[in-house]
Structure formats: C-alpha cells, structure tokens
Amino acid sequence: IFTGGGLPPDYMEKLEEALVLSDISFQTASDIINSVKKDIPGAGSITSGEFKGFLKREIKKMISKEFPPLNIDDKKGIILIVGVNGVGKTTTVAKLGNFYKNKGKKVIVGACDTFRAAAQEQLAIWGERTGIEVVSGKENQDPASVAHDAVQKLKEKDFDLLIIDTAGRLHNKKHLMEELAKIKRVIMKANSTPPDETFIIIDASLGQNSITQAAQFRELVDITGVIITKMDGSARGGIAIDVIHKLGLPVRFIGTGEKPENISDFSPEIFVEGLL
Amino acid sequence: ALSSKLEKVFKNLRGYGKLSEKNIDDALKEVRLSLLEADVNYVIVKEFIESVKKKSIGEKVMDSLTPSQHIIKIIHDELVSLLGDHEPLNIKTKPPVIIMLAGLQGSGKTTTAGKLGLYLRGLKRNVYLVPADVYRPAAVLQLKKLGSSINLPVYDTPEKDGKITQMPDEILKSAIEIAEKHAYDTIVVDTAGRLEIDEPLMEELKLLKVKFSPNEILFVADSMLGQSAVAVARAFNDSLDITGVILTKVDGDSRGGAALSIKKTINKPIKFMGVGEKLSEFEPFYGERIADRILG
Ligand SMILES: Nc1nc2c(ncn2[C@@H]2O[C@H](COP(=O)(O)OP(=O)(O)OP(=O)(O)O)[C@@H](O)[C@H]2O)c(=O)[nH]1
Ligand SMILES: Nc1nc2c(ncn2[C@@H]2O[C@H](COP(=O)(O)OP(=O)(O)OP(=O)(O)O)[C@@H](O)[C@H]2O)c(=O)[nH]1
Ligand SMILES: [Mg+2]
C-alpha cells in the first residue's frame, strides 16, 4: 500500500513502538495499525502527518463507545470506590466528593478502610479540607458495618450522594475480594438496591495488570466504571483503550494530580491528542 | 505457557534436520509477545531478543531434538543473570547509618519503611523511623502507627493545626541529633511520593542527599509498573545515584516485567521485595524467584 509513499522505511516499527510505550497492549497496537492500513486510500503516497491523522481517528473510534450517563442523579446516590493498593482511591474519593459538592450535591463520605494504618485519619483530613462530612469507623471494625452506618446516614439525613472508600486489595486475594462482596451485599441490604456506581480506580503508571484487575473486580463485585489516576505522570494512559475497547467499561474520570480539584471528565479527544 | 507456544513452533519441523535462522526468528516472535505482555519495556525486549537470538543461533539449539527446551533455558538463564540477586544493605559504616526511601506516589514506601525497620531489628540494629513526608494527609501518623505496631521508635515530626512545621531537611537534621543521643544506629527515612518529572520535588530529594549523604537511597517501585518504569527509574537514578531497588506488591499476579526494565536500565541491585501488606511480608530479592513469572 505504501510503495512510493511518503512514509520512512521503519515507520511501522516506530509507530508500533510508540503505541506500546504508551501502555497500549501489543495486540491492540497491532490491531490499530492493521485497521488503519486497511482504510488508507489505495497506492500513492501518504505522509506521516496524514497517517497520524488516520491513527487518531481510529483510536478515537475505539474509545468513543456510547455509554449510558452516570446513574446517580435525581435520587439518593451511592458510589462505591474499589481497587488495588496505592492506586489513589482515598484521594479520588475526596476529589469526587469535592467535584459533586461544587455541582450542588450534598455529599457524605463513608470511610470503609478500617484496615490500613491511618486510613481513617487520611480521609478525615480530606473531609475537613473539602468541607464534606465523613462517616468513619474504629480501627479493625468490620468495614461492612461502617458501610451500613454510612448508608443509614444517607437515607435519614439531608444528603443526596454517598461515596464509599474501601481498603486497597489485590484481586488475587480471595478473602479480600469476599470482604468486598460482603460490603456490597450490606449496602444492597441497607439501601434495597446495589450501589448506583462501582468505580475501579486504576493507576496510569501500571501496566497490563490493570486490565486483569478490572476484569477480576468486575467478575467478583461488578464494576460500572473506571477512573484512571496519575495521568499527570509520564505514563500516557494507553491502558484506557483496552478498558473501553476490550472490557467495554466506560472511563468516567481521570485523576491529574494530588489536589481536590485534580479530577476531570474523561474526554476521548483530549486523551487521543495526549497519547500521540 | 511460553514453553508450549515454542513447542508448537517447532513441532512441525521435526524430521527436517537442522533448524534454520528463520525457525529461530519465528520462535523469538512468541518470546517477544510474551515479554511485552509481561510489561517488559518495548526497547528492553528488543535488546533482550537480540541477545537471546545470538545465543540460540548455533549447533546446540539448531541440531537439537528439543530446540524449544534449549531456547527456554537460554531465556531463563539470561533473565536470571540480568535480574541479579539480593545484595546486603550498606550498613557497615559509622552510625547512624541513613537509609532513605524514594519513589512514585503509592508505590509502598511508608509500608516498606516499617518492613525495613523490622528487618533491620532482626539484624540486631537499633532502628529509628523518620517520617519526612510533609505533604500527604496523615502520612506521619501512618508511619507512627506502623512503628508502634512493632515497638520501633519514630521521630515525632512536629505538626500544628494539621500542617507539618518542619521541612524534610530540618526533620532529618533533628532526627539525626536525637538518634545520636539515644544510640539509634540506623535511621530509615520515609519521603513523600513524587513524579520523577516534578522538578522542585526531585530537588528536595537531591538536597537531602547532598546534606546528609545517606548510606542507602532505595528506589521503591511497584512491581506492576508498565512501560514508563524505564523513564521513572532512569530519572530517579540520574538525580540521586540510587544504591538499590525494592519491588513491592509482588504478591499480586502481575508478570512483573518492570523488574527487568528497571534493572537493565539503571543496573542497580534489586535488594528486596514486598510480598504483602504485613510488615513481616518482606524478603531478599532473588532473580530466580521472578524469572519464570516474567517468562509466562
Ligand atoms: N500525581 C498524582 N498522584 C496521585 C493521584 N491520585 C492519587 N495520588 C497520590 O497517590 C498516593 C496514593 O493515594 P491514596 O489515595 O492513598 O491511594 P489508595 O488507593 O487509597 O491507597 P490504599 O488505600 O493504601 O490502597 C498519594 O500520595 C496520592 O496523593 C493523581 O491523580 N496524580
Ligand atoms: N499487597 C501488598 N500491598 C502493599 C505492599 N507494600 C505496600 N502495600 C500497600 O500499598 C498501599 C500503599 O502503600 P504506602 O506505604 O502507603 O505507599 P507510599 O509509597 O508510602 O504512598 P505515598 O506516600 O502516597 O507515595 C498500602 O495499601 C499498603 O498496604 C506489598 O508488598 N503487597
Ligand atoms: Mg486508601
């Protein structure tokens, strides 16, 4: 297709390298390149700038799936936040709370990490900084009982959104995943419906294991959306493509720093520009 | 598994005599795919495959009745030798020995500080934990709680109305004075997580290095890191000339290719690995332990 084209001889290899280096899986990178090659108008020269344009279009197509809007409006909503250790759950809970508070919602937060040292205090400080009330528990209290208390407070008091933070846990730890399933069951029992949204937090600097994490968490506790944190780092977040395209999960927000305001809606346009 | 994929490549060639270079290339395509899936950096994979190819082009593999087994052995041995093994901490100098931890946000530094404390006490050291993360909410309390859970003394980083009132260099200076008074011979310093591209925060670490010449500067890296592991490790090493690496969350199920990327990029020893959230879940690193996992 490219005979006599304006593309340098090692263009395809350099392109594959660039895509993989941004944490797009090798399989998906190959699929993207092959799919663009098919769409290129016949023989004749095409410049690398033009090829890049086709590439951006192809990626944007893959990540612009139609997803239903967030399920938390016009009623008392519950968002459950889950994910492996250290990805940014607690900070994201604070950011999300602040985000919705600025949109006029009356937010309350449930501090259901009763395991890790100073987890309760970390969220309490965030609550003070953002002016959001936090329902907390005692160290080593059953996290499901803190979740229960938080749901009761949402129902009985004048709040319209509850965001629940949970302890980090690796998806291959069966007993920890069962603990999470129990937290979810308790929320369901107290609220008569499951949480409106369950977001897995994934860290942009991590590799392909994030896809395994999302798949496993979904299988064991059901996931309705993804938030990708640390997009302000040097990792390009290519993992978002497989989250949307391979797992069919929406990326709802991205985290772009350590302050409460460092959260934004996921935009396919901005993402693709930043990727290439 | 990779071994069965390689078997498949070669099984149709039995009885045709010696293997060709093309056969080796086909086998190495599978190896390349496997290493990329394991999160080994793209550029590092390229170099690794070229080195394996050189070793595979030769009679031993090409005349063999079991070429896939030979290639697997070449790859396994190459991985183990590249990954290296545990090297002891540099604690033989005049006390107080200073061990400083650094790394990206959430990699496991604070927990690892506690683990190192427990490990060093096992080596009969008199450990003092120092919380020098002045940014993260409740970071100081987190290290204090970990320290108290194993009865280790922790420097009381001063706070007022929720704000820390000393900067990291003042914290370490005061902590060293106290350590000398109480004959604590080993200080483990926890620092705030930071992006390697955050110049002011990288300067903060450089300043600590210049002022206090830590005996060990350990880069704490999440074993699940992806392609950016190379850039991150290189930047921390260029800034601080780190003395070693600690891989965390190795109890997960990620293939851990970042270990190879990091080791090959900065060539500093991977000294330990974290294998759980408990302070006891900490082991000396041996390349053999994760080579097969990276291979897949
Ligand atoms: N640069 C950057 N740092 C972030 C972002 N989100 C979180 N962090 C940092 O990542 C570190 C870990 O954040 P936490 O919120 O404690 O993560 P967690 O998932 O709750 O951790 P565990 O509860 O221990 O599993 C902290 O230093 C945060 O400030 C982000 O979007 N960008
Ligand atoms: N499963 C597992 N979890 C770990 C390991 N090491 C640390 N963690 C967990 O990872 C999360 C983050 O650990 P921290 O020690 O807070 O990480 P940090 O690097 O100090 O984070 P910042 O100070 O925000 O940069 C916590 O939930 C720890 O319990 C490990 O080896 N295995
Ligand atoms: Mg947390």
Ligand SMILES: [Mg+2]
């Ligand atoms: Mg810390």
